[in-house]
Amino acid sequence: MATTMPRRLLILLSMLTGFAIFTAIPVSGGGKVPSRKAASGSDRGRDSHFHEDFRRLQALKASISRPDSISIASPPSSFSPSPSPSPLPSPGVNNPRIYLLTAYGADPTGNSDSTQAILQAIADASKDKNGDELMQGITDLGGAQINLQGGNYLISQPLQLPATGVGNLMIHGGTIKASDNFPADGYLIDLSDNPNNKNGDSSSSYNYEYITLKDLLLDSNYKGGGISVINSIRTSIDNCYITHFTTNGILVKSGHETYIRNSFLGQHITAGGDRGERNFSGIGINLQGNDNAVTDVVIFSAGLGIMVTGQANTFSGVHCYNKATGFGGTGIYLKLPGLTQTRIVNSYMDYTGIVAEDPVQLHISSSFFLGDGNIVLKSINGVANGVSIVNNMFSGSDNGVEIVKLDQSNGPFKQVDQVFVDRNFVRGMNTKATVAKVSKKGNGTSWTLDFNNILLFPNLIRHVQYSLSAIGNGFPVHALRNVSENRIVIETNEAVTANVFVTVDQGVAS
Numbered sequence: 001m002a003t004t005m006p007r008r009l010l011i012l013l014s015m016l017t018g019f020a021i022f023t024a025i026p027v028s029g030g031g032k033v034p035s036r037k038a039a040s041g042s043d044r045g046r047d048s049h050f051h052e053d054f055r056r057l058q059a060l061k062a063s064i065s066r067p068d069s070i071s072i073a074s075p076p077s078s079f080s081p082s083p084s085p086s087p088l089p090s091p092g093v094n095n096p097r098i099y100l101l102t103a104y105g106a107d108p109t110g111n112s113d114s115t116q117a118i119l120q121a122i123a124d125a126s127k128d129k130n131g132d133e134l135m136q137g138i139t140d141l142g143g144a145q146i147n148l149q150g151g152n153y154l155i156s157q158p159l160q161l162p163a164t165g166v167g168n169l170m171i172h173g174g175t176i177k178a179s180d181n182f183p184a185d186g187y188l189i190d191l192s193d194n195p196n197n198k199n200g201d202s203s204s205s206y207n208y209e210y211i212t213l214k215d216l217l218l219d220s221n222y223k224g225g226g227i228s229v230i231n232s233i234r235t236s237i238d239n240c241y242i243t244h245f246t247t248n249g250i251l252v253k254s255g256h257e258t259y260i261r262n263s264f265l266g267q268h269i270t271a272g273g274d275r276g277e278r279n280f281s282g283i284g285i286n287l288q289g290n291d292n293a294v295t296d297v298v299i300f301s302a303g304l305g306i307m308v309t310g311q312a313n314t315f316s317g318v319h320c321y322n323k324a325t326g327f328g329g330t331g332i333y334l335k336l337p338g339l340t341q342t343r344i345v346n347s348y349m350d351y352t353g354i355v356a357e358d359p360v361q362l363h364i365s366s367s368f369f370l371g372d373g374n375i376v377l378k379s380i381n382g383v384a385n386g387v388s389i390v391n392n393m394f395s396g397s398d399n400g401v402e403i404v405k406l407d408q409s410n411g412p413f414k415q416v417d418q419v420f421v422d423r424n425f426v427r428g429m430n431t432k433a434t435v436a437k438v439s440k441k442g443n444g445t446s447w448t449l450d451f452n453n454i455l456l457f458p459n460l461i462r463h464v465q466y467s468l469s470a471i472g473n474g475f476p477v478h479a480l481r482n483v484s485e486n487r488i489v490i491e492t493n494e495a496v497t498a499n500v501f502v503t504v505d506q507g508v509a510s
């Protein structure tokens, strides 16, 4: 990849000047791990049939009293007509519900503030169409679309839906930018419970279901974040470019099944090797919920690529070059000590690393770590259980960085079980593994083999298997005499010349 060299040079340069710190720097902070929420959709108990009937009645009434051409080119009269003729057919009962922002008077040039026009389009799109429901209490908006028409819109407050309890809505096709007075803690698109409009008629335990945000460039203008998805399910974020955030590019909190795909996130628009890399801050994706997927996503600048504090999330095809580990960046931080339940596969950690606190059920495979990017297992309460780190490629610059490193600054790992680190392919870094095989030729009555330079955990050998092959006429009696401090000793009853072959394993279930 084209940016490799500049970044490598930059790091070499800073090494020469003595600045680079080639250990993974864990992100500080005392974020609490939220307790696992039931991942299965907890459909609350049946509400009364009365509620349902009443709601349908309301919907019917609304559909009769509303000019149903709810759609397309029929903006509310309070808005100035679109300066250009609508490219879509005239409204009619059977038209799909496509809400064109320009028809609401939004300014596609990005010169004037379009907040109210966009909010009005969203409000209209959020009106009940046919009374169908998705999850109970979530009104099906029938696939209504807010169409940005390729425009660039300036907004001064977050785009929120007027009320919770709706789903099957898409916002797509253009650029949204925060104005200079946008709130610094806001998100351009904010799928949270709108505090300004609690109409309280939603009986759903989720805010929204199946909201699709697609083909959007979101520019936070260094005011807050890009997208927040709060307590929602089946949210799709697809082909978005999210930049200039100061907090999170995407924040996902509670709920489940937010799928983030084919997207690009960066605090600054760079392509690696940027002089300001040391100062990159913010988090690309902050996952504080369960059962989400991040697939084919690039995080090209941020202090931290992906922060994970919820379980059962999966990452595939993620490319993190957000900030080199040597500058204090981390690609993926798994802050779920004791219950990690995370899979990271087929990803590219490009000068960035992965940090996992007390990993319990963590799988990392088929990934590529470049530029001394590595994996740090950080002890919190000393637990590592059900970890497999296999079939990855690591490439470094002979700085002696270990491909998997223990951070025991809070205390040692005391409960290690089913940890398997092996079959990784390493250039220019120090291999670490939980399985090791060594053969040694010697002469005498004692063979000592030291596995400390390869075994991941200190003083932990659960299983030894060896064979001794004497050369010549000797037929010695031999035995395994000592296993301690990751060293084993084999002794014979007479002096012989022999080859010994030894396999040791730290990961066998105890």
Ligand SMILES: *[C@@H]1O[C@H](CO)[C@@H](O)[C@H](O)[C@H]1NC(C)=O
Pocket (backbone or CB within 6 Å): 275, 276, 277, 278, 279
């Ligand atoms: C990084 O930030 C510091 C302090 O805010 C500033 O002095 C420095 O110029 C910045 N460096 C770059 C390369 O932007």
Ligand SMILES: *[C@@H]1O[C@H](CO)[C@@H](O)[C@H](O)[C@H]1NC(C)=O
Pocket (backbone or CB within 6 Å): 443, 444, 495, 497
């Ligand atoms: C092994 O050691 C013995 C005694 O020290 C010596 O006589 C013998 O030549 C050695 N054999 C080899 C193959 O080094």
Ligand SMILES: *[C@@H]1O[C@H](CO)[C@@H](O)[C@H](O)[C@H]1NC(C)=O
Pocket (backbone or CB within 6 Å): 481, 482, 483, 484, 485, 487
């Ligand atoms: C095994 O080796 C360790 C040093 O590695 C030593 O302290 C210990 O006494 C040895 N045990 C036996 C039974 O020889």
